Amino acid sequence: MRNRVGAGVAAVLVLGAVAACGGEGLRVSTAPETGDLTVCVGDRPVDSLPDRDDGTPLMRVVVHVDELVEKRYAAVYTGLSVDEDGSAADIWRIPSEAFDTAVCEAAVKGVTLRLHDTDVNEGRLINLSDRIVDDMKRWEGSFDLREVGPDERGFVVVGVDDPDKAEPILKKAYGEWDARHIRVEYVDQAELTDTV
Known part of the structure; x- marks a missing residue:
């Protein structure tokens, strides 16, 4: 199951009138076929991030990424979608080594982050x-x-x-x-x- 998070989640419905990555404990690769995809696979302990409402490792990472964006990286962040079945998240951003490093360092064991290039926030x-x-x-x-x-x-x-x-x-x-x-x-x- 894939869920869109952030800007893509809630499209405004009009009805009628209004009717890279760095850090320890992760593997990084760039997909050769696209050139604009960086993949981070975490192997940090799950408890290295605060426990979240549903407590899944993926949701802990997603909430952490959201906090990073809010505090520091809104200028480069485009959006995110969640692949719960694959324990992965796709993140679109304007390429930024600092953002990529911060995001990839948040990847915990069993979670894959795929970073895609865009030119808009x-x-x-x-x-x-x-x-x-x-x-x-x-x-x-x-x-x-x-x-x-x-x-x-x-x-x-x-x-x-x-x-x-x-x-x-x-x-x-x-x-x-x-x-x-x-x-x-x-x-x-x-x-x-x-x-x-």
Whole structure:
């Protein structure tokens, strides 16, 4: 099971109107096929990190990474997803030796961290996502904006009724740099259902 954590977890749903690594005790490798992936496999004792709510080694590491980002590394952090079945986490970040070292040093026995390169941080993705939502009235009559949210892999997902029509409009509206970080895809119209 894979879970997205951080910016990718909660896309803003629009319904109708608003309807490298260093440290001891870990193995590091770079995947030759991509060149932008660093893998850290920890073998530090699990109790080297504070116990967390569910106490799993993976969740201890994930919470520790979140704390590192909050305290010092927000400028390079893009997002994270969790692979519970594989006891691994994928972390996207702007390459940073200091961040990679701090994150990889947190890897405990049985946990694998895969660090992926991006060129954008989470804050900039959230800002772009917010701008697209704020401009919602601008798109009326062109396409239906149904979902907007940052993705931890380094882009903003924009769900619409007609991607072929919406994509060139959106990419032109936000300039070349931001356009590279917009992914437009088809999303069904959300419907309210009665739950008993």
